[in-house]
Amino acid sequence: MIKLATVSPCYNEEEVLERSVERLTELFGRMIADGKISNDSMMVFVNDGSKDRTWEIIEKLHKENRFVKGINLSRNVGHQNAIMAGMMTARKWADAVVTIDADLQDDLGALEKMVDDCNAGYDIVYGVKVSRKADPLLKRLSAEAFYKMQKSMGVESVFNHADFRLMSRRALDMLAGYPERNLYLRGLVPMVGLKSTTVDDVISEREAGQSKYTLKKMLNLAMDGITSFSVKPIYIILYMGILFLVVTLFIAIYVVRALVLGTAVSGWASLILSIWFVGGFILIALGIVGLYIGKIYTEVKGRPLYNIQEVLE
Numbered sequence: 001m002i003k004l005a006t007v008s009p010c011y012n013e014e015e016v017l018e019r020s021v022e023r024l025t026e027l028f029g030r031m032i033a034d035g036k037i038s039n040d041s042m043m044v045f046v047n048d049g050s051k052d053r054t055w056e057i058i059e060k061l062h063k064e065n066r067f068v069k070g071i072n073l074s075r076n077v078g079h080q081n082a083i084m085a086g087m088m089t090a091r092k093w094a095d096a097v098v099t100i101d102a103d104l105q106d107d108l109g110a111l112e113k114m115v116d117d118c119n120a121g122y123d124i125v126y127g128v129k130v131s132r133k134a135d136p137l138l139k140r141l142s143a144e145a146f147y148k149m150q151k152s153m154g155v156e157s158v159f160n161h162a163d164f165r166l167m168s169r170r171a172l173d174m175l176a177g178y179p180e181r182n183l184y185l186r187g188l189v190p191m192v193g194l195k196s197t198t199v200d201d202v203i204s205e206r207e208a209g210q211s212k213y214t215l216k217k218m219l220n221l222a223m224d225g226i227t228s229f230s231v232k233p234i235y236i237i238l239y240m241g242i243l244f245l246v247v248t249l250f251i252a253i254y255v256v257r258a259l260v261l262g263t264a265v266s267g268w269a270s271l272i273l274s275i276w277f278v279g280g281f282i283l284i285a286l287g288i289v290g291l292y293i294g295k296i297y298t299e300v301k302g303r304p305l306y307n308i309q310e311v312l313e
Helices: 017-033 054-064 079-090 108-119 137-152 169-175 185-192 215-229 232-261 269-301
Strands: 004-010 042-047 068-073 096-099 124-131 161-168 196-202 308-312
Touching: 004 017, 004 079, 017 042, 017 054, 017 108, 042 054, 042 079, 054 068, 054 308, 068 079, 079 096, 079 161, 079 169, 079 185, 079 308, 096 108, 096 169, 108 124, 108 161, 108 196, 161 169, 161 185, 169 185, 232 269
Parallel strands: 004 042, 004 096, 042 068, 124 196
Antiparallel strands: 068 308, 096 161, 124 161
16 A cells, blocks of 8 residues: 555646546545555645636645645746656655646546556556547647657657656655756656556546647657757768768769860759758758757756745645
8 A cells, every 4th residue: 555646737727626636536535445545645736837726726625625735836837847846745745656637638547557556566657648539630640750759769768658657756766866957757757767567548538628738838848858868860960961961072073074064054043942952951950959059058057947935735
């Protein structure tokens, strides 16, 4: 039997919070009755600088429900940092932590299986999405393309796993030893290397409100995931540069031949296209190198990932 804490980052989730707490309370009651988790288990909600009544509702639920605890961050720091804040705080309170979004689109049945696996000795249990029918078509296609691209770039991660996972206190203590500022937990957690397994996660539709994970945020996360764990983009630039040199050599041979044979024709189209093509590649290359330099800049400053304004224990 373990003391469990669920950690849910919240950004403008006033429409779903009360229903989510109701569903989690039912689940906790069932698992306590079955002897899977202890009676002092908890659900921790991390308010990530919400602009609506999210924190007010968390305070209300904390007074009404003995399972509910709250963490109020001083400002919005983003989904990954909010999860980290919740995990690092909750590891002091519980034996294991499950991170799950506040809308509870993830399968609560899978959460119960995670607890079973933890009781069986696993330190990390990943929720793997076996069905994404509830997600919009664009999100499904872009997510699968991203996971495949990640793999091709050499990033170690679990395919179709987002941030629904269980980690034991031992795993969280090890994770705390990674002081990275550019957080990408889907790539960082597998580096802990403890005994792990997966459970199937069937995604359901949101009961209310809208997803806060916009296309822009997903693209930024994808870029962080690749540049934080792989230097392959730098090698791609190098190889492309060598290819350009080879192509340039052939063009030079062709130009000399045309001059010798007197077949050279003056024209601007090919010249302009070449300039734009090479110029575009140079700008992309500078952008990729700039991303890596920017990450180094962020890491060197060593600023805190988050500041906790208030904790409801």
